Structures are given as structure tokens and as C-alpha cells.
Amino acid sequence: MALRIVHYNDPVLRKKGDPVKVFDDALTLLSAQMVATMNTAAGIGLAAQQVGRTLQFCVVDMLGTDRDFSWELDGGRPPLELFMPLSLANPVVTVLPSDKTVYEEGCLSFPEIRGDVIRADVIRVTFQDLQGTAHTLLCDGLFARCIQHEVDHLNGTLFIDRMEKKVRAKLEKDIKELGQKTRDASQPVV
Numbered sequence: 001m002a003l004r005i006v007h008y009n010d011p012v013l014r015k016k017g018d019p020v021k022v023f024d025d026a027l028t029l030l031s032a033q034m035v036a037t038m039n040t041a042a043g044i045g046l047a048a049q050q051v052g053r054t055l056q057f058c059v060v061d062m063l064g065t066d067r068d069f070s071w072e073l074d075g076g077r078p079p080l081e082l083f084m085p086l087s088l089a090n091p092v093v094t095v096l097p098s099d100k101t102v103y104e105e106g107c108l109s110f111p112e113i114r115g116d117v118i119r120a121d122v123i124r125v126t127f128q129d130l131q132g133t134a135h136t137l138l139c140d141g142l143f144a145r146c147i148q149h150e151v152d153h154l155n156g157t158l159f160i161d162r163m164e165k166k167v168r169a170k171l172e173k174d175i176k177e178l179g180q181k182t183r184d185a186s187q188p189v190v
Helices: 025-040 141-154 165-186
Strands: 045-047 057-060 071-073 086-095 100-106 114-120 122-128 134-140
Touching (some): 025 045, 045 141, 086 141
Antiparallel strands (some): 045 057, 057 086, 086 122, 100 114, 122 134
16 A cells, blocks of 8 residues: 655654664565555655654665666675565665766655755665664665665755755745645645
């Protein structure tokens, strides 16, 4: 069952998630619902805050993308099909020495709003899976960018916060309109 995606200006998007402490059927169900939501919305990543939960938890699925990136999971290079979609609990990103890249990003919490964001090209992320087992993933390109974007969400940071001022300025009207729609939708009907 797909969940409702929270849009910009909902306060939950600015909240840092609580660590995942319990790895149980409820977390597995949340993961499945988030993957279904992400797939329905044609996304490649979704953070718990985007479905109204304040948890350090996100999902990523790179299967439908061009594979112009590399990865190493726990010291090996298993096929993506073996571990996608990927559920990441309590992820911690370390930026590795690499060039910064500019890429036009979108976000499911900002429908139809896209803008250039500068991010590191190579990262290491440590995380726990749905059973609480620790893993280390090294990746680059779009895979690294997607994880950085989702982990930002887990810490209350949005992709618009990462945009250069001149890029964001061009989108400000659309961002304000979306924020107003979100505020209007949250008002009780009297």
C-alpha cells in the first residue's frame, strides 16, 4: 500500500529523524510501503520524513536508472538485483576525496521543481539493514547523489538548501506556491 508523500512546508520535513532501535515486522512493513510509494511516484529514493515519520530510515532503488555509477557493498560487488531496493536504517555518510559534481535534482516532496545541486561524487555510507545487520557501501555518481539526498532528509535538510542562491532564486516563486498549497491543505475545514 502506497503512503501519502508529504510536500514542502510540512514541518516534518525539517525534523531530524530518531535512530531506528527496533528491527521488527513493523519496520519491514514500513520499508515495503515506502518502496511501493517511491515506485508509484517514479522516484529512486524516499526518506521516512517524506511519508510523515521522523526516523533515520530511507529506501533507494537504482534498478531503473542508467548504471553509470559504481558500488562496493561490504567489500564485494554483488549485482544490484541482489540488494535493490535497498533499505538503510541509521545511515551515516562520509564524503570521500572526489570531484564535486553538478546535477539537476528533483524531489518527491517538491513535485515538478528541479534544480542544480552540487554534491560529492564518491561516498561511503554505513547503515543497518532491516534485520539490524551493519553494512558499508562505497558508491559514486547518481547512486552516491541519491543517498546523500535521502540522508539529508533524515537530518531535516532539503535539496533546495543545497542549491546555490542564483539557482534557488529562479525557483523561489514555485517553491513559495508549493509551500502555500501545503499550508492551505493543512488548515482544518470549518
